Amino acid sequence: MRPEVSVAIPMHNEEGNVELLYHELKEVMEGLRLRYEIIFVNDGSTDGTGELLKEIAKGDGTVRVVELDGNFGEAAALSAGYQFAQGDWIITMDGDGQNDPRDISALLEMLRKGYKAVSGWRRKRKEDYLSRVLPSRVVNWLIALVTGVKIHDVGCGLKGYRSSLVKGYQIPHGFHRFLPALFGVKDEEVAEVEVNDRRRRSGRSHYGLGRIFEVIRELLTVRFAISDAEGWRRRIHKARGAISLGGVGALILLIFSFNPLTLILLLTMIALASLCLLIERNLLRFIRAQKEGVFRVREVMNG
Template sequence: MKKISVVIPVHNEEKNIPIVYKETKEVLESMRKEKNYSYEIIFVNDGSTDNSLEILKELKKKDPYLRVLNMDRQRGQASALTAGFFYAKGDIIVSMDGDGQNDPIYIKDLVETLKRGYKVVTGYRQKRKVPFLTRVLPSKIANWLISLVTGVKVHDNGCSLKAYVSEVPKRLQIPHGFHRFLPAFFGVKNEEVCEMKVIDRPRLYGKSHYNLKRVFEVLRDLISIFFILRNPQKYEKIFLFLFIFFLISNSILLLYTLITPSYWVFIVDFLFFLFTGSCFIIWKNLKRFNKAQVEGVFKVEEIL
């Protein structure tokens, strides 16, 4: 009997949780009866300050198939997903948002598609009810760049609705912000990933956690992904050396420019300044990634 684990991170989603739970429960119950699947629903409470945890505790009292992981504090979606993946017991792990935008009805198709030999099936959101200029367009550009850098051709990395063969999301700890590069972040090959079109629903209640700052964070972290997917330990040392080299060179050129003003030396100094900043960003991200694999990115305070 195959077991499905559905991982749902939540932060201040008190009004959405009962609806998302009910819809997900209905889908998984029908799969249990029709296809003989076992299942568990894992809600990860990521430091909510509203009544989310109390609501989850009440639901847990009535449902043995429900598990609740209560994080020690708010650590972000990447950490919450990592915790859910770590504690999931299923052969198949499905992730989805807790705001109601991901329709659980697609879990059936995700799982059935996964059985065709893929390691990941990821949702591709259609008919998105969000502003084009501030949400859709930046998302398209970011997804194109992620595909270019990683070699995994996915149109919508930002869709949380994904199904994995269980060993895939358990491979790595996901540092803050790097959930935006799933599934490529887990080192899967392009041919191991399948996209499935899903209708994106409006958020049921509450306020979106999205802002334009995230677009710049994606671009910042994207520079590092190429090296993280190869040999992050080696490249951490290389970029530390390059950062120190360019920093010293930049300081010497700056001092020279102040003593003997020169247009061309200033241009070279400016370029070295850009190289210094780029190497620092890449080195910091590589260091953060390597540290996360050793120390972990989550701490669960309570398991219900």
């Protein structure tokens, strides 16, 4: 019979976390008394993660291992999890052991109440305040401001969705930071659940301070991507052309007659044209992702 719940977990070099995570998750899912499946997406691990996952899948028919043909990133691994999930509800969580599987029941309760998406909220985070918690709060505030979906902790990997919301969705690199807003949900269609945050048990974090600059770059695009990516790409392309033409005119004026105001106008047009180009390229990347996909699969065990 088709599972009621699918748990999809991106994995990249988590050799030291695989077995404990599996046993914890297995115990929780058995206790829920629901038909379930566990999907591990191995995203090009170079340690023993893949071998351990395959051994687990050999002995457990509820476990599927999706082996990607390379390291495509977390966004692509999540997309693969959505694609292969068969359940009515899809739960996603990180593979490093920081998410507590015991919180899954609270997410499912909210989905049963009719919410389209549920996001975990690590209210008491076990990480350094200055390097991780404070930047995260700034990012969360910016994302809520731009998308209109007021989530306290968009970076929490523990999330739940109706399958119909995410099925077949291809997330370009970096855009997973805007889930669930990226799926076009309204603020009132999303619930939050306070979840337990645990310290990483093994390995190292794949995130750093540099991600805040990536988030700002994608923030310039996400609102357009959510509403009408192709339509906005065309409009911004035309606007960039008009601005560039105006910039050429300002440059000609500046060559024949130097004027500080003309220089300011030229620099402003260069900045606006550059911004339009950045947004246009990001939108094109988003559009191509939906058409061409963001990952390739090498092998599926128990598929």
